[in-house]
Amino acid sequence: MSSEENGHDGLHYHPDGIGEEIKMSAKVNGLGHIGFYVQDLELMKDFYENFIGMTLTKVSAGGAFFSADPEACDHEIAMMAGRTSLDDPHWIQQISMRVDSLDDLRDFKRRIDEKGYTMDRLVTHASAIGCYFRDPENNPVEVFWLTGHTSWAQISIPIDIEQSDEAVMADVDRAFEISRHVELGKPATPETADAIRALREEALATR
Numbered sequence: 001m002s003s004e005e006n007g008h009d010g011l012h013y014h015p016d017g018i019g020e021e022i023k024m025s026a027k028v029n030g031l032g033h034i035g036f037y038v039q040d041l042e043l044m045k046d047f048y049e050n051f052i053g054m055t056l057t058k059v060s061a062g063g064a065f066f067s068a069d070p071e072a073c074d075h076e077i078a079m080m081a082g083r084t085s086l087d088d089p090h091w092i093q094q095i096s097m098r099v100d101s102l103d104d105l106r107d108f109k110r111r112i113d114e115k116g117y118t119m120d121r122l123v124t125h126a127s128a129i130g131c132y133f134r135d136p137e138n139n140p141v142e143v144f145w146l147t148g149h150t151s152w153a154q155i156s157i158p159i160d161i162e163q164s165d166e167a168v169m170a171d172v173d174r175a176f177e178i179s180r181h182v183e184l185g186k187p188a189t190p191e192t193a194d195a196i197r198a199l200r201e202e203a204l205a206t207r
Contacts (some may be wrong), residue, residue, distance in 0.1 A: 026104035028097035035078035037095035056185040060154045096142040105145045124159045126151035128178040153179035158203040
């Protein structure tokens, strides 16, 4: 339900009735996915695909993404190689949450900076723009906005969301065009992987 349908407009009105309006901070609207490190990537891929029954949606040499309903959500689990021991307590790779709009993502970025939380990266995945940072106990967190593109590539290109909406979407579209031919559950071809790498290096050089 939108804020308008719910009788709200995203503004908080002062309770004394004098009509003062205070803009509320952005909120997440739900859990997007959880990421975790695994010791045996092939074993865990087989478990989540063939025992649990999820669909492998995005894959690379070092990671695999799964969804129970790829048409609704391109991934709900993200697993990455790198867990050195099953006794290692640091197995959470990230907790990821959605926001409603690009402006909401900008608001989170502004408040992350104001609070002094550690910012890891701000990137477009073509299908989304993700803001990765650390909570007060140094746990990795992502807030992301869905761009409207469907992409099955594992792609992370640095992006400046303080640009105009049009400039942001131009950068997103460029990432999408490079990676759009990656198929569901298939790795990128060497040519596409090279193009993604070149775009990432170009973006890093301009930041």
